[in-house]
Amino acid sequence: MMERFYNPVFVKELKLRFRSFKSFSGLMFYLAVLCIFIAGFLLLTTEFTGKGFFRPETSFMMFAVLTILQMALVLFITPSLTAGAISSEREKQTLNILLTTTQSSTQIVIGKLLSSVSFLVLMLVAGLPLYSLVFLFGGVSPSQLVSIFLFYLVTVVAIGSIGVMFSTITKRTIVAMIATYGSIIFLGGITAFFFFLTMAFHQMGNAVGTSTSFMTYFWASINPGALMLTLISPEMGNALAELSGVELPVWITYLIAYVLIIVLCLTIAIKKLRANMKSNR
């Protein structure tokens, strides 16, 4: 039974990943950023006296900023872990040998993606104790935390798929990395810009329910930052629904859009892995 689900590439990648110092330094860097932030936040709210009190609203505020910060860190780290998936094998001249084994392209691509995603999950889990400080002070419900983590996972898999796709279709890791960061800038930054642009248009006199208002909703719903905001405070979601006239919760659209990205990118990666062969699967 175990052998049926055994993915050699996944196991090999995990082995290599945990043997490299880079992984540990990356994890340390990540936790250090979170620690510095939380320590700084606590010091600021207690006005460096080490005494004082901590209201649930302040704790909620910390939670919100921490969530966005963690999302930004994840977006920043994922490409560096996935954009080299296939291209680094090509650069190290190990890809040809791998492709002559009887493993299917699907197995290889999924193995590569899963190994990167599992490392990112480890990062997120390692950050949980810091997160749980928030619970100490109240103001946040566990279900909120769970849903936020689920959407971290969706985002990581989607960005990871984009990285693996670029890694397969470009010859060099550096190009794949630039392309993946470019996609993140699009998803995180350009969509936000378009959101504000369409919103400005909207406020200049367009009525609710027009194509402009739909576009406002669309740009917001594929932006990871916007999604996190609506998850943290549902009022934001309501405001957006009011503004755009689209009642569908942002997370549903986000989920559909990102699952589509995952499917599309992985399909391309699997098709292109053995691009020099006509028939492949």
Added chain:
Amino acid sequence: MIEIRDLTKRYGSFTALDHLNLSLEEGIVFGFVGANGAGKSTTFSILATLLSPTSGDALINGKSVVKEPKEVRKQIGYMPDFFGVYDQLKVDEYLDFYGASYGIQLAERQVLIPQLLELVNLTNKRYDYVDLLSRGMKQRLCLARALIHDPKVLILDEPASGLDPRARVEMRDILRNLKTMGKTILISSHILPELAEMCDEIGVIDNGKLIAHGNVAAIQAQLQGEKRIVMKVTDRINEVRAFLEEDPHISSIDVIDNRLEIAFNYRGTDAEQVALLKKAVLIDLPIYALSEEEKDLEDVFMAITKGADSQ
């Protein structure tokens, strides 16, 4: 066993392989010779299912590399001319990974790995990191990897390139061993003598075309075309020269006066050569020795590749 039919590969206007046809029996060692860029690696890449041909097909044990690449992969063990290793894996983990990649069960892999390491003389390196091995050891490890799923056919692209003489000899011994195990082995090299002593058959490729195919001696004869014969006489060298000039198969006659030797190129068959000698004896020419100047394989190879350069 291996059947290559009209295999053609073009990159834009450049033709790397031009209607290559080749048929190989099971269990032979086949050497593929040609200058760099002649099309050896392209052929091997197609056989290894890494590259699809522009037209034509190749069958390995009846399985088409174009239509059933996955079946072909089960039948072949491929070693590319340049390859890398995963730095942070140990030798046994390296083999274990590839074993798993061929769908071999864990229990079976644990039995196979020590056997393979023994075959390639790396038993004492089992727990070393792969990147610490010497080039020759890496080459042998890669060979062990190519053998892990017990393929019937081995495709080795320049297996001895970059190896020192000792490592070369070790590699050759392993290949001999594999031949006795009944594997069909395809080896490429740009050095003909390297292959001559271990191959049953040799194919010479030039500009994407197979220009010669057969056993080593036949190839040599075919490529040489004419032989250089040296005749020793006791006397009357000019008379002998005049006699030789009459024969239509003879050209480039050189007389080495002070030694009473005469050398010439001969194009005729062995039977015609017998007739020539008989005639010389009948008219009482003072010939006391006759020998064929040995051209070594290196010269032959230089002759072929020179032809390729001038085109």
